[in-house]
Amino acid sequence: MEETKGRKVPTLPWMRSPVDIANYEECPVTQVPLLEPRLKDALQNLGIDSLFPVQLAVWLETVGPGAFDRDLCINSPTGSGKTLAYALPIVQTLSPRALRCLRALVVLPTRDLAVQVKQVFDSIAPSVGLRVGLAVGQSSISDEISELIKRPKFELSSLYDTDYPHEEYQSAVDILVATPGRLMDHINTTKGFSLKNLCYLVVDETDRLLREAYQSWLPTVLKLSQSNQQGLVACSGSLLFSRLGSMNMVRRCGVERGFKGKSYPRLVKMILSATLTQDPSKLSQLDLHHPLLLTMGVTRYKLPDKLESYKLVCESKLKPLYLIALLKDLGAEKSVVFTSSVESTRRLHTLLKYFGELPVKVREYSGLQRQSIRSKTLKGFRKGEIQVLVSSDAMTRGMDIEGVQNVINYDMPAYVKTYIHRVGRTARAGQGGRCFTLLRRHEVKRFKKLLEKAGGNDSDIYPLPADSVKSLHPSYLSALEKLKESVESRRSKRARAIFKPSSTGKRNHNDSTARK
Numbered sequence: 001m002e003e004t005k006g007r008k009v010p011t012l013p014w015m016r017s018p019v020d021i022a023n024y025e026e027c028p029v030t031q032v033p034l035l036e037p038r039l040k041d042a043l044q045n046l047g048i049d050s051l052f053p054v055q056l057a058v059w060l061e062t063v064g065p066g067a068f069d070r071d072l073c074i075n076s077p078t079g080s081g082k083t084l085a086y087a088l089p090i091v092q093t094l095s096p097r098a099l100r101c102l103r104a105l106v107v108l109p110t111r112d113l114a115v116q117v118k119q120v121f122d123s124i125a126p127s128v129g130l131r132v133g134l135a136v137g138q139s140s141i142s143d144e145i146s147e148l149i150k151r152p153k154f155e156l157s158s159l160y161d162t163d164y165p166h167e168e169y170q171s172a173v174d175i176l177v178a179t180p181g182r183l184m185d186h187i188n189t190t191k192g193f194s195l196k197n198l199c200y201l202v203v204d205e206t207d208r209l210l211r212e213a214y215q216s217w218l219p220t221v222l223k224l225s226q227s228n229q230q231g232l233v234a235c236s237g238s239l240l241f242s243r244l245g246s247m248n249m250v251r252r253c254g255v256e257r258g259f260k261g262k263s264y265p266r267l268v269k270m271i272l273s274a275t276l277t278q279d280p281s282k283l284s285q286l287d288l289h290h291p292l293l294l295t296m297g298v299t300r301y302k303l304p305d306k307l308e309s310y311k312l313v314c315e316s317k318l319k320p321l322y323l324i325a326l327l328k329d330l331g332a333e334k335s336v337v338f339t340s341s342v343e344s345t346r347r348l349h350t351l352l353k354y355f356g357e358l359p360v361k362v363r364e365y366s367g368l369q370r371q372s373i374r375s376k377t378l379k380g381f382r383k384g385e386i387q388v389l390v391s392s393d394a395m396t397r398g399m400d401i402e403g404v405q406n407v408i409n410y411d412m413p414a415y416v417k418t419y420i421h422r423v424g425r426t427a428r429a430g431q432g433g434r435c436f437t438l439l440r441r442h443e444v445k446r447f448k449k450l451l452e453k454a455g456g457n458d459s460d461i462y463p464l465p466a467d468s469v470k471s472l473h474p475s476y477l478s479a480l481e482k483l484k485e486s487v488e489s490r491r492s493k494r495a496r497a498i499f500k501p502s503s504t505g506k507r508n509h510n511d512s513t514a515r516k
């Protein structure tokens with residue numbers, strides 16, 4: 001990153017001349033150029049009357065002549081509608097299919113996010129006869145396989161004959177939404193699972209996915225999809241071209257930039273985030289083709305327009321009291337409270353549980369819990385049966401929960417990106433929302449700088465009702481006492497479990513290691 005007159009300029013030249021999403025306005029669905037009538041109806045049935053600016057900007061780069069000639073890198077605020085921005089053109093482009101095969105892959109970092117994105121595809125893809133699959137490990141691998149792969153007719157013989165041709169297996173889906181771990185499981189072990197016909201790869205929450213290698217999922221996907229594309233070029237005019245349909249035929253006649261020495265058609269990539277990385281070494285892993293950046297405004301990051309930001313400044317030991325006073329003040333509004341770690345999430349949740357005077361249902365949501373518990377909590381929160389979630393950063397990325405009015409940073413986030421993703425759980429889709437950050441005095445200056453980096457203004461002090469903190473003291477002390485007892489009882493239970501002899505009369509394994 002170079003610095004000119006205080007403004008940071010991206011190192012990569014193509015990032016310096018982006019398409020500015022701020023120049024686009026919402027566009028009524030009825031006026032979206034070249035939109036398939038069946039998709040128009042599907043959108044209207046969902047209550048979507050207009051496309052958001054990012055959706056229109058992406059649409060115009062992905063339909064018509066010259067469409068999808070370049071890989072797209074989309075940096076647009078939280079809640080601005082990025083999911084539909086990629087789902088809509090992919091579904092439309094794949095709609096004129098002759099044969100079912102896996103042609104689009106969407107990768108997301110967590111299971112809950114993948115489930116959410118699958119729902120968006122499911123709301124439009126069936127209207128044009130496309131099927132969407134999910135590979136996240138939500139069900140057993142065999143259940144997942146039966147959803148993703150159509151077995152050959154003579155299944156019995158295929159089971160015993162190791163030479164049975166893989167081509168006999170067919171994909172049961174056109175689009176797959178996956179997390180990297182389960183995707184690799186299918187690549188490595190599922191008979192008939194193939195990326196050889198892949199046309200579109202979406203890497204959502206790109207910066208998070210590129211940070212973690214997950215068994216080299218990205219190079220593997222690129223290799224498996226590209227190796228075949230050489231073959232497809234060799235037999236051009238055949239399978240793929242007929243499958244892609246009229247729109248891609250138009251594209252073939254369009255501007256075919258930079259294809260010298262490269263296979264064509266190629267795997268088209270779309271990468272997205274509200275905090276898209278500008279790091280050349282990270283982006284180089286994606287092997288982007290003539291990339292085009294779409295970004296909102298001139299600053300690197302942008303907070304949602306209708307987000308109001310407040311701070312509450314207090315001593316460290318008074319933070320729980322300030323939080324409780326704030327939650328009482330917010331009443332039954334849906335809120336997410338973020339802490340700095342899974343351990344403090346658990347502690348804070350237990351303390352709130354013992355406090356007992358809150359008029360709302362509070363639940364923990366963190367990486368320490370089993371997935372089934374997390375999913376149940378999320379369901380309850382979506383339905384409004386739970387009003388407050390105490391969460392670790394497992395919730396920060398992408399989760400779209402209707403009606404979240406407040407985000408509370410119980411601990412100030414260490415990084416600007418964390419702040420952006422946390423506060424982005426509210427003020428989504430053009431709605432309003434509030435963010436509160438609890439600060440210790442020495443954090444005030446740092447927080448101001450963090451807000452500047454995030455593209456926001458300094459925040460006002462939130463005025464809690466007079467005496468609201470003081471009046472909580474007695475109940476707080478009793479809750480603290482209960483918390484202490486609960487921690488001690490958990491500790492002694494753990495100790496008993498370690499020293500308990502097993503049914504064979506021997507001490508258990510933990511015991512022997514503990515004594516070493």
Ligand SMILES: Nc1ncnc2c1ncn2[C@@H]1O[C@H](COP(=O)(O)OP(=O)(O)OP(=O)(O)O)[C@@H](O)[C@H]1O
Nearest residue numbers: 048050051052078079080081082083274398400429
């Ligand atoms: N055109 C539209 N009209 C009305 N609502 C929409 C439209 N497009 C998307 N939405 C709604 O906006 C919300 C945010 O969309 P989405 O989750 O795609 O945002 P995002 O940009 O991916 O956010 P994040 O960066 O936090 O992942 C969703 O609830 C979605 O249903």
